[in-house]
Amino acid sequence: MRTEQLEQQWLKISADVPENGLNSIRISSSCIPELYLGIDRDGDRNLILSVPKDFKLSFRTIVKENLSIDFFADSHHIVLKLIHQPFSDLFNDLILSLYSKIEKMSTPGEYIQEFIKAFHRWNGFFSGRSSQTLSDEVVKGLFGEMIVLRHELEGSETILTNKILESWKGPYDATHDFENDLNCTEVKTMEYTKTKVRISSEFQLENVPDKTLRLCVVSLRNDDQNGKTISDLIISVRERIYQHGGDLSIFITALSRKGFFGSVQNKYDHLKFTPLRMTLYDCVGELFPKLTPKNLDEGISEVMYSILLSKLEPYKISEHALAWK
Known part of the structure; x- marks a missing residue:
């Protein structure tokens, strides 16, 4: 999986986003966990992980400056959302890094934990861009x-x-x-x-x-x-x-x-x-x-x-x- 492939998939789902909900596509059929890319009606990019129906998950919504994570109990999906588009390149890096870690994981507890950890590990990178100029x-x-x-x-x-x-x-x-x-x-x-x-x-x-x-x-x-x-x-x-x-x-x-x-x-x-x-x-x-x-x-x-x-x-x-x- 490469950045170019991700951008092609974002392009596929950006053309026809419903007024309510979002348009999504599975990131790869070779990825054991069901991991999706999604674009909502506001044009925001989302990374979506499907949670097995029988897996019990206690989860609190977290909203940061440019990134949020939420669990939708009715559909059993965890959604990691990019709030501001200028960080889309960094969001792709997050996705590719996470994908490489969980691609072959088959135990829900393991890949769910890794998904949540990715939010906390990467959030600091989305907190603002440095104003320093290097010589x-x-x-x-x-x-x-x-x-x-x-x-x-x-x-x-x-x-x-x-x-x-x-x-x-x-x-x-x-x-x-x-x-x-x-x-x-x-x-x-x-x-x-x-x-x-x-x-x-x-x-x-x-x-x-x-x-x-x-x-x-x-x-x-x-x-x-x-x-x-x-x-x-x-x-x-x-x-x-x-x-x-x-x-x-x-x-x-x-x-x-x-x-x-x-x-x-x-x-x-x-x-x-x-x-x-x-x-x-x-x-x-x-x-x-x-x-x-x-x-x-x-x-x-x-x-x-x-x-x-x-x-x-x-x-x-x-x-x-x-x-x-």
Whole structure:
């Protein structure tokens, strides 16, 4: 199931909505729970789950700013409703994420609980769109981080998808852009013609006890003609999450920290990049050229400095050409 397929189904049922009630269509015959898309007389989109007649459900209606959930006892349906259409793209993401979780569930208690949990898990994303505007450099940095995220997803087993998504810490302004139980990775995104990499803090390349520390340099070209936007990259990462059966809400949560809600990301589409190369360096060794709290004199702080890439050759772990697929 993809966004394009959902939009085709929305289009089918939007043309002939009755004055009372709604027009609906089953989302997929392969989905074991009876899950429907519906459009009501006001043009609002609804996600509808059929509840077995013999299943006892005690439920309180919840109405939020842009999303509501209700149980209609007479027809035995739970209805999750999008109240404001500007969030329709995000509503599709919610539907696809939920669909991937419950598609094969046959126990009513399990898929009903997951349906209700989806409302609570996603509601915060519908509470408003961020007014912050990111600088071009911040957008470029996020582009590089997501290139690394996409690369990690492509080269891993599907069972690790959610752990990889959870390891992305960049949007949370953490010390390192990626961190898991074993590794920390700092990502630097730079124009391919540059010969130096900029380090913005004495903490960015500080060793973490019992973990490896890597510097990942993503080289790209500013390319107004044939480059990819951050919107393109978000779609690409999202597709890989769908393919691997991952939890899309982890990715959406990270994006939301930087204000990337659906169509809002389009305001950055004037920035286009062609990713060229990803190079990984081992930063743990004492001889690696870096400044950290350990080797700074007392009283020195808030350090920013540059490292010549030519001096990092002895510490290179790997290098990959990047091709957009």
